[in-house]
Amino acid sequence: MNEDKLTVDTQTTRGVPSTLPSPTNAPDVDAIHTPPEVAIAEADVRTAETLETVRASSLWRDAWRCLLRNKLAVFGMVVVGVVTLASLLGPYTIKRTTGLTPDYIPTEVSLLKSFPPFTSSDGSFSWTHPMGTDNQGRDLLARVLQGGQISLMVGIISTLVSLVIGVSYGAIAGYVGGRTDNIMMRVVDVLYSLPYIIIVIVLLSMFRSQTARGQLILLFVALGSVSWLTMARIVRGQVLSLKNQEFVLAARATGVSTGRIIFRHLIPNTLGPVIVYATLTIPTVMLTEAFLSFLGFGVQPPLASWGSLATDGIQNIAIFPWQLIFPGVTMALTLFSLNFLGDGLRDALDPQMRTF
């Protein structure tokens, strides 16, 4: 008897109400006459409307909002933006307003020396050189801004190189798996264990280029080719955990090809950590470049980077401190900002903290 209770319950709710006060009656009758499928669909449409008003958001927009709430990251973003813009536009603006270029060496012999900031040749206040000049009388502001172009370019291009190599290497190793994966990752292990600065130095001195531009390209390649290792590991780890997720199985079950699985299902889902790591790679690469310039392997004159400017400045630190302070501070500020931005991005994009 008791076992039947639930079933009987069902019947009575549908049958009995007519004898009861009317309020309960109407909707129940309605429920009987509406086919259940229609009822489901209707109910879903009802929820659909609330859904639309309540949660219209995409993952990227959520991440963006989260990033904007992080004050340090916003600060970083602003500084990086300002520095980048200034580096891109600065040298041209200076040239148009004062006629000075970063490598303009004055013809007058009296000007071939380092002036402090805001000082003209007669020692009075002047707007011509807000950061002063270097030993050969070149405008330091123009040189710092141009150095910024080179430094940022080294940072970004080398990171892009590492991104391309690292992401594809890691994704292939992770998805193919098995022995291929093992061999590929052991190669990474071996490369990891070599001191990369020495590799870069060896690369740079082996293929020493005659032109400054050629040397610069060599620098991109050298830095990029050692900084992809961590990227490859990160992407492989992501792909390993993603490839057994059910959405990848579902894609396989609907006959989606391997290439499409890697590029449409796997790589887009690794983008969060990849962006974060790439943002944090830029300052590392820039720092390495500065270090190489310091050793004389970096950017060659007449081109300058923040690193090479600082190296020049160090030689005269006692007499002309501004030669080190300005490029040094600009670089430090940019590196800090990039790191803040990277940390902010990590918080915003970290899949652990988000629900999807």
Next chain:
Amino acid sequence: MPSTHKCERSNDKVEARNGTLLEVHDLRTYFETEDGVVKAVDGINFQLKRGETLGIVGESGSGKSVTNLSLIRLIPDPPGKIVSGEVLFAGQDLLLLSAEEIRKVRGRRIAMIFQDPMTSLNPFMKISRQLMEMTQLHLGHTKQQAYEHAIKMLETVGIPEPRRRAGDYPDEFSGGMRQRVMIAMALSCRPELLIADEPTTALDVTIQAQILELIKKLKHETGTSVILITHDLGVVAGMTDHLIVMYAGKVFEQAPTRELFAKPGNPYTKGLLRSVPDPTDEHGQLYQIPGLPPDVAHLPSGCPFAPRCDYEQEICHSEFPPFVQLNSEHYSLCHFAQEVYFESASAATGVKES
């Protein structure tokens, strides 16, 4: 020593049999979120007598777990906050205790077991150490006493060869065995109240049966009161004396278990009971509650269940329903509680007569 504890307890039991252990008045816990204030628990009242078991049933987001965390003040603050209420535990309001005092209550007088036995044990500590920590901390046991007690507890919860297994690490235990260890830990200080939050959800049916039998047996032996939180109506049916059904942070229905199953006085409870497949029933269409659980941050002004309810009328959308007393111990949050209750009652007697 364990044996003396047992004596104390059995004396307690006699005098405390009829006493009320826990009284909760108008407990409200809110969370500040981006989307606004989420009223995770919005006014809950209940009493728990010594030796009784209370079940709290609800779907995800109903506020059942937040309720239990609020009782022992483990709500993450911020964003959570207990806005009002009283939690009288043996006459003492837990919400007024200092952080230090509440720590002494937790684990010692109120113990908890959680859903996931994988994450609630420290993987880097031997089982024996984790058990010993409890009694050393709360009962002031010496190392030797604590060890012996730990072994005894492992034996009580049915771990074979407790002396050998005590030196193992949690990952050497299966899920069911870990849950047993959790129970051993929870009961090692002989708490007056055990809160079990979905204790068997992560376990297989045959293991679930073992764990439920164990809780039942230990409850009987020690006279501990139990709050059992679950989404499974089958589990509460056999385990509890009283039942609270929660939906969207509100208590929808509250009654003695048998009464609630036999004569549900709330459309939601009724729907929930009917949507569980009945083994005696043939293939036919299963009853389904339409729609989705509500977004707790954006509740409608009227009854939160109205959009999914079979009994829904205009009033349900405009006015928040009253908490109707149906008989001495049976309450239901519904504008039409009486009607629903009579319907169920007549159906129940109808069955009995036929």
Next chain:
Amino acid sequence: MSASQGEFPQSDGMHPPLETGAKVPLMAIRDLKVHFRSRDSSWSQVLGAGPQSGEVKAVDGVTIDIYEGETLGLVGESGCGKTTLGRAILRLTEPTSGSVLYRGTDLAHLSGRALREQRRHLQVIFQDPYASLNPRMTVGQIVGEPLYTFGLARGKVAEQRVQELLETVGLSRRFIKRYPHEFSGGQRQRIGLARALAVEPEFLVADEPISALDVSIQAQIMNLLQRLQAEKNLTYLFISHDLRAIRHISDRVAVMYLGKLVEIAEARRIYEEPLMPYTKALISAVPVPDPEIEATRERIVLTGDVPSPINPPTGCRFHTRCPYSIEACKEVVPPLVEIKTNHFAACIRISPEEPDIERVAPGDAPGLRSVERMTAR
């Protein structure tokens, strides 16, 4: 035959044919095995050497037929291999041996393109509605991808089709531009179902499709599955650990324990008169949502845990926990025998003549005789 090693060859000849009457199975699974090797260390893999440690026999010789239009429920506890079996049938996991005949084509031995073609007819929905949808793709892209893959529709037509599919599973057409994280569990499960239906499959593996959902939503999804089955003449393999759900939705139920099927029968029969002791225990362990019944019910509580599939017990794999086990159970691997009409069970302590284990004399193993008859053949 050495009984302790006695893997009963469950090949076609030896095994009792499961076909009933004149019905032709849509899916005939024969002696399917999936064994996983536990991982070697990475350096030894590169060097091509190294010891090969234990083998996990996730699915160990499964033979069963699935008929057109039916729902076969596959039930078992975690680690019993039910998910692996479901995936091996669809070749999402590579089977070690055996065959899966789908309308006469052996899926287990198809390669590349041919397999991809067959995938049109065989689909799957998964347990975790959060993991089974790509978070970076819109609902339209997710549901439309199979259409694109099989070149079934493109552009506007495809969009139209996706909208129809969404409506079929009870979702709004306007959801097409939305991302999975905006939906609740039940809605995501519907999206997964819409994707599976896009290619108009005949056979659907539903792998724990409701266990991650709330009670009220479970009923919705089960009803939806039943409705779609009726409308589209689908065949389901419904995998679940939830016996109540299995009982409700299935026509026949197969019970799995440690990689082997131990009982197959109609859903009602298996519930009312389970034969194999494990099934008995499993069914008695399910709590009934009725306090009156629960108060008086006698429950078989099994002792111990499910043994590890790496070194499963010899003989009958259930003998370590079985209240009825005798010495012979440790040695003889019981074959699936048709104890009653269309009711198969793997237990040597029962036989067609003596189907009720309670009534079998202590220590007697009537099933052993039929085992001997079969091996003698």
